[in-house]
Amino acid sequence: MAAAPFDHARCSGCSLCRLVCPMWRQHRDPRFSPEGLARARQCDATAAELTAPLEACSLCGACDPVCPEGIDLSGMVMELRRDLSPALPYRQALDALQAKFALAAAAAEAPAAGALFLPGPALRAHPSLLARVKTLLGYACATDDGADIALALETGGEISPARRRRFLDGLDGRTLAVGDGLLLRQLRQWLPGARLQSLGAALASLMPIRRRIASTDFYVIEPRAYHADYERLVAYYDRLRAETGCALNLDLQRIAMPALTQALPHLAGPLVDADVAQARWMLQGRTPQRIVVESLADRAAFERVCDIPVLHLAELAQD
Amino acid sequence: MNIPPVEPGTVGPCPVAPDALQGIKRQQTNPARWNGAGWQAFVADLRTAGVELAESRAACGAYATDAGGTAYGQPHGVAIARSAGEVAALLRTAQAHRVPVTVRGGGLTTEGESVAYGGVLLDMTGMSRVLAIDATALTVRVEAGIYWHSLAEELRREKLDYLSAPLNLTSSVGGTLGVGGIDVNSARLGCSADQALSLQVVTPTGEIVECSDTENVELFQRVILGYGQFGVITEATLRVRPYTPLSMHYYYYSSLRTAIEDLQMLDRNDASDYSGILTIMDCAVNLLVAFDSDEREAAFRRDWEARLRGHGEFGFALCMLGHYALRPWKAGEALYLLKRKQAVFPEFRRPEYMRDNKMHDRSVVFSRAVWKHWGSRNMVIPDLATPADKFVAAVERGNAVCRKFFAHYTLYCVGIKLRPEHRPHYEMSCVPPDAEGWAYGCEFEPMIEGEVYSRDHFQAFKNAIYDIGVDLGASYYRFGGMMKGYIRRTFGDELVDKHLAMKRRADPAMILNRDVIF
Numbered sequence A: 001m002a003a004a005p006f007d008h009a010r011c012s013g014c015s016l017c018r019l020v021c022p023m024w025r026q027h028r029d030p031r032f033s034p035e036g037l038a039r040a041r042q043c044d045a046t047a048a049e050l051t052a053p054l055e056a057c058s059l060c061g062a063c064d065p066v067c068p069e070g071i072d073l074s075g076m077v078m079e080l081r082r083d084l085s086p087a088l089p090y091r092q093a094l095d096a097l098q099a100k101f102a103l104a105a106a107a108a109e110a111p112a113a114g115a116l117f118l119p120g121p122a123l124r125a126h127p128s129l130l131a132r133v134k135t136l137l138g139y140a141c142a143t144d145d146g147a148d149i150a151l152a153l154e155t156g157g158e159i160s161p162a163r164r165r166r167f168l169d170g171l172d173g174r175t176l177a178v179g180d181g182l183l184l185r186q187l188r189q190w191l192p193g194a195r196l197q198s199l200g201a202a203l204a205s206l207m208p209i210r211r212r213i214a215s216t217d218f219y220v221i222e223p224r225a226y227h228a229d230y231e232r233l234v235a236y237y238d239r240l241r242a243e244t245g246c247a248l249n250l251d252l253q254r255i256a257m258p259a260l261t262q263a264l265p266h267l268a269g270p271l272v273d274a275d276v277a278q279a280r281w282m283l284q285g286r287t288p289q290r291i292v293v294e295s296l297a298d299r300a301a302f303e304r305v306c307d308i309p310v311l312h313l314a315e316l317a318q319d
Numbered sequence B: 001m002n003i004p005p006v007e008p009g010t011v012g013p014c015p016v017a018p019d020a021l022q023g024i025k026r027q028q029t030n031p032a033r034w035n036g037a038g039w040q041a042f043v044a045d046l047r048t049a050g051v052e053l054a055e056s057r058a059a060c061g062a063y064a065t066d067a068g069g070t071a072y073g074q075p076h077g078v079a080i081a082r083s084a085g086e087v088a089a090l091l092r093t094a095q096a097h098r099v100p101v102t103v104r105g106g107g108l109t110t111e112g113e114s115v116a117y118g119g120v121l122l123d124m125t126g127m128s129r130v131l132a133i134d135a136t137a138l139t140v141r142v143e144a145g146i147y148w149h150s151l152a153e154e155l156r157r158e159k160l161d162y163l164s165a166p167l168n169l170t171s172s173v174g175g176t177l178g179v180g181g182i183d184v185n186s187a188r189l190g191c192s193a194d195q196a197l198s199l200q201v202v203t204p205t206g207e208i209v210e211c212s213d214t215e216n217v218e219l220f221q222r223v224i225l226g227y228g229q230f231g232v233i234t235e236a237t238l239r240v241r242p243y244t245p246l247s248m249h250y251y252y253y254s255s256l257r258t259a260i261e262d263l264q265m266l267d268r269n270d271a272s273d274y275s276g277i278l279t280i281m282d283c284a285v286n287l288l289v290a291f292d293s294d295e296r297e298a299a300f301r302r303d304w305e306a307r308l309r310g311h312g313e314f315g316f317a318l319c320m321l322g323h324y325a326l327r328p329w330k331a332g333e334a335l336y337l338l339k340r341k342q343a344v345f346p347e348f349r350r351p352e353y354m355r356d357n358k359m360h361d362r363s364v365v366f367s368r369a370v371w372k373h374w375g376s377r378n379m380v381i382p383d384l385a386t387p388a389d390k391f392v393a394a395v396e397r398g399n400a401v402c403r404k405f406f407a408h409y410t411l412y413c414v415g416i417k418l419r420p421e422h423r424p425h426y427e428m429s430c431v432p433p434d435a436e437g438w439a440y441g442c443e444f445e446p447m448i449e450g451e452v453y454s455r456d457h458f459q460a461f462k463n464a465i466y467d468i469g470v471d472l473g474a475s476y477y478r479f480g481g482m483m484k485g486y487i488r489r490t491f492g493d494e495l496v497d498k499h500l501a502m503k504r505r506a507d508p509a510m511i512l513n514r515d516v517i518f
């Protein structure tokens, strides 16, 4: 079992986390960085005092694997968001969305036996792509994919113990492909016996897809799932790069640059300028013929900044 | 020397005296906090000038210490640098109100040089963009708060790299140009400060000035390696080079002297592109040698490798086995070596950084290892910088001090190629005045390993190392902050008084980076 992560008290101020933090890149203000948050916590700053950076963090998780002190930085943000959450002016809207997802989950049937696919709301909003992914994976698709729980994790909302038990019931010990990177991160703690796969890695391992990744592609890894299982996936994607010759959205530290810097208040909203700037920066100095994304959310950002084809990974497989 | 007591928070008659940090002689003490006189009026004027200042507990508390983690102080307010114009307005206002301004880049000093003991903390990382890359002229113009790593990230998109930078990713260009910047290629390419072609500087009185070896020469000479005393660097033009991955070789020694002699032999003969020594105490001394091209590597193998007296990994392991088999009472040391090797070595061979046996992104590999295996909340890294001929003595004597003070430690030695035309830059800097051709530096870094040591233990250790420097007539990579009591002993009254007079002229209220050198 992995050693328990450490808390903000261990922060030595090395700033390595700043180098990979899209929120810092956007603001260039140390308060808007994991280091700034950890340092502020060392001075007993409250969640309310840290509202602006807590809202701005995209929970990409890039800071976690680079922290030499092993601090669970995105976990710290999530915990502080729980303290902050009740006071958020848009809490009602988030609660309404969570309730909508919870209602759908309540009507869900018990999950089928065997390997299971938890797509998440983004993919569910694209039924034809969802159907293609299901066929490719060959896993049963869970009707309760924990979308309300994923949203609560992200926004600091409440997850009742009963709801959590019902969602997790019968999932441990199984193979699960999870579309939501944040949920995947949490499931790694909640389901120690499950074989968890990110949707991206699960699809990229399939030969009909892998064969079609080209050396002229810019392949965009979904950051949350990647950083949550960094030690394993850094090797996995290095093999993918070596085999296919594609370029990856990894920086020099082999951290996945997120295309989206989407902050909490804009969670369900349209793209903001910062996202467009981030996607532009990712493409700077590159001339790919095609962009392949693991996450649908990233597709929109790239479509805004370039006119080359942007495909979801599942779309690479021939019909 | 008898120094009269000084009103807390004011500048004394001799801010460079051996006991200039007011406190108990040769024990660590933070400088007295500036007393805040006139702060509110200053803040009001600053706001009128359009400079944003954060005064909250969280904003100021984030800067309570530097990478050393032994000096503590809090600013009254924090300004994030956004433009040279804003920095100029800040300094003009601070000069008028006599408010101290401490500049901070990466904050990777270890002697409190980037800690503000009251007044304003000016965080330069707000100015951290690449402004222009000229791939033909091989130059880059950057804002000075940029981290070397962020610069590398952008240069790589153009298949370029910086020349040399500290092995820690998060030091800033401006902070490094002020103190030196030593890399494992410095024996060939010089220190980072040697790579600067021109700078935009905001003087302590708030003028924005471009300077170089041909324009405002005197300012350029004082700002380079000047510990931030003569101006805030806001932009820099640096030389860059094509990016190459490198092939790395390691040779292991059990004698510091032999390894240093071999290192200097390689440097003198330009036999490698990268060279340096990294040790586990004085038991396992690792000479690393690396190359940018296959041709250089082949020439090394042909002409120089056989002359090295170090062993390969396997041969050295056998030597160690024999050594410790005959000294069973040193089993603890042997076990430590083994554990350290198992923890550290894989870090330098992580497969995602190796392609076709070449190391990619060496600065990332080294820095990650440095932070993971040497970094901690307390970092005490005294050093000695000497001419080539005094270096063995300096390291051997420093090593004896380390043995006395700590159970485990690391030594890191590299050469710096000196540029004769840059001699004026080197005055009163980390480059020893009598060094010709190369200067050599050794950092003595104890492994804290969760132990708790008193600040006075650390200070006594640093004093013992720095006393060697005084004795040998050496200099130091770091001589500011808590070690500034050594400045007169090291550089002599005449030179120090000359620089102090220049500082007083440039900074009449002595506000910029007070307590660092002057």
Ligand SMILES: Cc1cc2nc3c(=O)[nH]c(=O)nc-3n(C[C@H](O)[C@H](O)[C@H](O)COP(=O)(O)OP(=O)(O)OC[C@H]3O[C@@H](n4cnc5c(N)ncnc54)[C@H](O)[C@@H]3O)c2cc1C
Pocket: B066, B067, B068, B102, B103, B104, B105, B106, B107, B108, B109, B110, B113, B114, B124, B144, B145, B165, B166, B167, B168, B170, B171, B172, B173, B174, B175, B176, B178, B179, B180, B181, B182, B183, B227, B228, B229, B231, B232, B233, B234, B370, B371, B375, B379, B480, B513, B516
């Ligand atoms: C783990 C670790 C490893 C290190 N490895 C190396 C190494 O390999 N090689 C090496 O050379 N050094 C090394 N150092 C030392 C450190 O890298 C240098 O002190 C560093 O280059 C300073 O850069 P910085 O941006 O952190 O400067 P800071 O610490 O922020 O500042 C340094 C000094 O410059 C002043 N200053 C900062 N920015 C400006 C500016 N823009 N204009 C004017 N003055 C300014 C500050 O007031 C301060 O006095 C290491 C330190 C640590 C903690």
Ligand code: SF4
Pocket: A020, A021, A022, A023, A024, A033, A034, A056, A057, A058, A059, A060, A061, A062, A063, A064, A073, A074, A077
């Ligand atoms: S999770 Fe991402 S955005 Fe949030 S602090 Fe970490 S690196 Fe920054």
Ligand code: SF4
Pocket: A010, A011, A012, A013, A014, A015, A016, A017, A018, A034, A035, A038, A066, A067, A068, A069, A070, A071, A073
């Ligand atoms: S990487 Fe970790 S230790 Fe370093 S500054 Fe960030 S939080 Fe602190």
